[in-house]
Amino acid sequence: MTEVIRSAAALRDRVATWKRSGMLVGVVPTMGALHDGHLSLARAARAQSDRVIVTIFVNPMQFNNPEDLTKYPRTEALDLALLEAERVDVLFAPGPEEVYPPGFATRVSVAGISEPMEGTFRPGHFDGVATVVTKLFEMTQAGRAFFGEKDWQQLQVVRHLVRDLNMPIRVIGCPTIREPDGLAMSSRNVRLTARERAVAPALHGAMQAATAAIRAGTAPAAALAEARGAVLAAGFADVEYFDLRGAEDLAPLATLDRPARLLAATVLGEVRLIDNIAV
C-alpha cells in the first residue's frame, strides 16, 4: 500500500521511524500527471533505496506563466494507482499552503548555471525549482534523489545546489523515456492536438540529425541552423533555443572539444516542448 501524506509533520514522523532502523530513503520529486518517465525514476528509486517517497506538488513558484500553471494536468487518483503498482511507500502530496505558508520569504538561487536557456526564457523558474527542491530534501530527509535527464539543465542546477550547500543527498540522473516515435514523454504532451502530436517527433528527429552531422564534422553553428529550420518547417511555432553546450557546465560550445549536450526549447501550438541529447 502506498500511504498518502499531506503534511510535512506527518512525513517527518514516518521518515524518523524508517531512519531509526537505518533505512536509506529515496525521493522522486514530480509535479504529477505521471507517465512512464516518472515511473522509471520510481523504479530506479525502488532498486536503490529501502524506502521510496514520490512527491507530487505543482509548484507555483517555478511557473513564470500563470496560464501554464492553471492548465497543468492534475490526475492524482490515477497517479496513486500507478505508484501502488511500483510499490512506492509514500506519496507526499502537500497543498500549496503546506509548502508556502503565509509569510514565506526564502528564495534559493543558483547563479550561473540557472541563467542561460530555461533561465532566459522562464525568468525565475530555477529559483522556484531550487527553493522547492531544497524544501523537499529537508522534508523527506532522503539520502538519494532521482531526477530525469529529460530536464538536463534542471539536473545540473540540482547537482550544483547539493554541492554548494553540502546537502547529505546523492543526486541520481536517469535516462529520458521516449514514445516509440522519439517524442520525449512529458505531462504537457496531453495538451497537444492530434495534428500537433503527429508533428512533435520532428524535434527529436532534428536533434538526432544535428548530432550525427556534428559528430561527422559539420560545424556546430551550421548543424544547429539546419535543425532550427527543420523544426520550424515541420510546423513548430517557435524555437526558443537550440544549443550545443558543455554537458555539465552548460557553457556554449563552438566546437565539439569535450562531452557535450544538444538542448532545445520549442513551441508547438500552445505547448512548450523541451528536449536534449548527448552529442
Ligand code: AMP
Ligand atoms: P515533472 O513532473 O515534469 O516535474 O518531472 C519530474 C521528474 O521526472 C523530473 O526529474 C523530470 O526530469 C523527470 N521526467 C519527466 N519526463 C521524463 C522522461 N520522459 N524521462 C525521464 N524522466 C522524466
